[in-house]
Amino acid sequence: MLVAGDETAARRGMGDNSAMPLPETALAPLDVPGSRPRLAPVPRIRLAAATTAGRLAARASRLAGRGTGTAIQGQVMLKADPQALAKLLHGRRIAMVSGTNGKTTTTHLLAASVGAALVDRGWGGPERIVHNADGANLHGGIASALSKKPGADIAILETDERVVADVVRLGRPEVLVLLNFSRDQLDRHHEIKALARAWRNALISAGDEGPIVVANADEPLVVWAAKEAKQTVWVDTASTWLQDAVLCPQCGGTLLRIEGEFGKTWRCRDCELAEPTADYRVLGDKISTPDGSLHDPRLQLPGKFNISNAACALAAAGVLGIDPDVAIAGMQTVTSPAGRFGTAHFGSTTARLLLAKNPAGWAEALPLVATDTVILAIDSAAADGRDVSWLWDVEYEQLAGRRVIATGPRAQDLAVRLAYAGVDHVCLPDLGQAVVGHTEPVDIVATYTPFQRLRKMGGLA
Amino acid sequence: MSAASSGSDKRVEVVLIYQSLLGIYGDRGNATVLMKRLAWRGYDPVLHVVEPGDPLPETGDVYLLGGGEDAAQISAVKALKQDGSIYRAVDRGAAVFAVCAGYQILGNTFTIGDDDTVTEGLGLLDVTTRRGPARAVGELLGRWIDHSGEEQWITGFENHGGYTTLGPDAKPVTQVEVGIGNDGTGFDGAQNGTVLAIYPHGPALARNPALADHVLELALGTTLPPIDRPEITELRRQRIAAARS
Ligand SMILES: [Zn+2]
Numbered sequence: 001m002l003v004a005g006d007e008t009a010a011r012r013g014m015g016d017n018s019a020m021p022l023p024e025t026a027l028a029p030l031d032v033p034g035s036r037p038r039l040a041p042v043p044r045i046r047l048a049a050a051t052t053a054g055r056l057a058a059r060a061s062r063l064a065g066r067g068t069g070t071a072i073q074g075q076v077m078l079k080a081d082p083q084a085l086a087k088l089l090h091g092r093r094i095a096m097v098s099g100t101n102g103k104t105t106t107t108h109l110l111a112a113s114v115g116a117a118l119v120d121r122g123w124g125g126p127e128r129i130v131h132n133a134d135g136a137n138l139h140g141g142i143a144s145a146l147s148k149k150p151g152a153d154i155a156i157l158e159t160d161e162r163v164v165a166d167v168v169r170l171g172r173p174e175v176l177v178l179l180n181f182s183r184d185q186l187d188r189h190h191e192i193k194a195l196a197r198a199w200r201n202a203l204i205s206a207g208d209e210g211p212i213v214v215a216n217a218d219e220p221l222v223v224w225a226a227k228e229a230k231q232t233v234w235v236d237t238a239s240t241w242l243q244d245a246v247l248c249p250q251c252g253g254t255l256l257r258i259e260g261e262f263g264k265t266w267r268c269r270d271c272e273l274a275e276p277t278a279d280y281r282v283l284g285d286k287i288s289t290p291d292g293s294l295h296d297p298r299l300q301l302p303g304k305f306n307i308s309n310a311a312c313a314l315a316a317a318g319v320l321g322i323d324p325d326v327a328i329a330g331m332q333t334v335t336s337p338a339g340r341f342g343t344a345h346f347g348s349t350t351a352r353l354l355l356a357k358n359p360a361g362w363a364e365a366l367p368l369v370a371t372d373t374v375i376l377a378i379d380s381a382a383a384d385g386r387d388v389s390w391l392w393d394v395e396y397e398q399l400a401g402r403r404v405i406a407t408g409p410r411a412q413d414l415a416v417r418l419a420y421a422g423v424d425h426v427c428l429p430d431l432g433q434a435v436v437g438h439t440e441p442v443d444i445v446a447t448y449t450p451f452q453r454l455r456k457m458g459g460l461a
Numbered sequence: 462m463s464a465a466s467s468g469s470d471k472r473v474e475v476v477l478i479y480q481s482l483l484g485i486y487g488d489r490g491n492a493t494v495l496m497k498r499l500a501w502r503g504y505d506p507v508l509h510v511v512e513p514g515d516p517l518p519e520t521g522d523v524y525l526l527g528g529g530e531d532a533a534q535i536s537a538v539k540a541l542k543q544d545g546s547i548y549r550a551v552d553r554g555a556a557v558f559a560v561c562a563g564y565q566i567l568g569n570t571f572t573i574g575d576d577d578t579v580t581e582g583l584g585l586l587d588v589t590t591r592r593g594p595a596r597a598v599g600e601l602l603g604r605w606i607d608h609s610g611e612e613q614w615i616t617g618f619e620n621h622g623g624y625t626t627l628g629p630d631a632k633p634v635t636q637v638e639v640g641i642g643n644d645g646t647g648f649d650g651a652q653n654g655t656v657l658a659i660y661p662h663g664p665a666l667a668r669n670p671a672l673a674d675h676v677l678e679l680a681l682g683t684t685l686p687p688i689d690r691p692e693i694t695e696l697r698r699q700r701i702a703a704a705r706s
Pocket of ligand 1: 248249250251252253268269270271272273
């Protein structure tokens with residue numbers, strides 16, 4: 001019987017893939033369909049009951065107007081069967097993506113790549129893939145997504161930073177993408193290094209059973225965690241956000257930024273930790289692959305940071321044995337991952353929705369703002385972080401000259417920030433009031449909670 | 462009055478110390494606030510952003526310290542002691558304003574890490590910090606008596622694991638109505654002369670313009686005319702209500 005408490009037996013139970021001829025990467029690539037057993041025929045009665053309980057809860061939540069109910073469904077399911085996540089993960093081939101910013105988009109890009117590869121080879125298509133596409137990325141959200149597609153043998157999972165260790169342990173993913181680490185919600189995560197340490201420890205305990213890690217070589221904390229993986233594919237993402245990485249995570253020494261062949265690189269002054277040589281590189285709006293060829297992703301998504309996300313997705317697709325051109329063709333179908341960059345309509349107003357969850361996210365989003373009137377929506381619900389001190393780490397000064405509308409429950413905090421930034425603004429805390437009546441298109445940048453509300457109000461969810 | 466030494470009596474130098482170490486969450490906002498409040502009054506403010514390895518300016522009027530993680534606290538203390546300039550600044554009457562971890566390192570000793578290693582601070586405030594029974598996270602509201610004897614509310618967000626005890630040479634800044642403050646016994650912050658520190662972290666001065674002006678007045682040795690910004694008044698009303706709810 002398969003239970004999460006007896007993982008070794010579970011592993012052995014998956015058994016016969018040791019007899020499979022493996023390629024040089026020691027991975028069964030995607031082009032061997034069914035290379036792992038499908039969802040194992042283990043006792044699933046309790047799980048089935050848990051799934052039903054979860055569905056009922058989700059429907060109740062939807063009826064009560066509290067969102068899609070995905071996370072609640074998963075929570076109820078996990079309460080009914082604490083092993084549900086382990087069981088749901090079991091027997092699937094798993095790729096997962098984590099990091100502070102960009103994980104929803106990168107997961108969408110990777111899922112689209114895998115879907116394109118399956119179609120390209122004639123081995124099915126998206127029906128084989130389960131993906132928590134709505135961005136519900138904690139235990140419950142992942143369990144809920146998996147329960148909806150029991151037959152899908154490939155799981156592409158966006159995973160919250162705090163859940164990475166559990167999914168690595170329970171699901172034995174083949175590839176783990178680690179994007180970046182920045183300060184986010186400090187009222188909950190007191191030290192970002194503690195999160196990096198959890199990733200690192202998960203990879204150390206997984207050992208040879210662990211995933212191949214695709215990691216952002218620009219970020220010292222990510223490198224420190226990822227170098228413990230059995231194998232790492234490094235991506236030079238050409239990141240520009242450096243405020244959150246100052247001290248060496250390995251020795252506490254000072255990190256030096258030095259000019260290298262491909263722009264800025266970093267190394268520790270006091271120990272050997274240094275930026276690894278990249279396998280994939282972001283070069284302007286193009287991406288170079290390990291064979292030295294240059295690819296132009298031509299995404300439908302705006303912004304340099306999405307080229308970085310695409311580079312990481314491309315590297316992960318490479319680990320799964322997917323040809324870069326096929327992967328990119330898949331990525332080009334992605335338009336609005338979980339509402340991001342989507343066009344919403346509020347009465348006669350047409351608005352583009354941008355999500356920015358923390359200073360690094362705002363630094364990416366604000367330069368994309370292209371409209372004369374811009375709406376900024378701020379909240380401090382649990383999902384946004386209760387503390388809005390981060391407003392002072394964002395360069396709102398760059399909005400000077402535009403008409404800014406501050407909205408959301410913490411609009412007044414933003415209004416004070418804008419006053420000190422010398423940016424003219426009006427403060428309309430009510431979201432509905434802020435978004436209606438614009439004759440020209442507007443860009444809206446929002447923190448998590450108002451973003452989700454605006455998605456629904458604007459017909460994007 | 463230190464501003465006079467710089468040649469123009471309208472020039473005021475604000476020094477933002479080690480943002481990379483002590484700028485964990487919006488702490489630079491305190492510099493933004495001071496600079497703007499000086500500019501609004503016709504001063505000619507100059508901002509120095511100093512990183513470890515670079516010398517602190519000897520002509521600063523206000524020195525600002527923000528919050529940071531354990532390892533960063535140690536590095537900051539080491540670099541500031543090596544530099545030495547902050548001691549000379551206090552001796553010549555410049556103001557020092559610190560929040561959160563910056564407050565802790567101004568003290569005699571503080572603890573870091575899971576094993577609570579006792580670490581020596583800068584010794585500019587007569588306080589000691591030890592790990593508290595529970596992390597203090599949330600809105601803080603405290604009563605502050607300004608120099609004219611008027612009662613003001615200090616509102617902020619605290620997030621600290623260390624609890625701070627005051628020695629005889631430090632006096633608390635506020636009487637806490639909501640929150641933990643120094644150690645849960647009813648007071649927050651410490652002041653000794655022109656050195657002033659509180660637990661509300663990040664851009665604490667953004668919500669507390671009277672305290673911001675008080676820091677400037679400590680530095681300049683003058684009284685500043687009030688500035689009325691309705692958006693700040695409204696924010697204070699909201700945050701004070703939120704702290705009490
Ligand atoms: Zn080092």
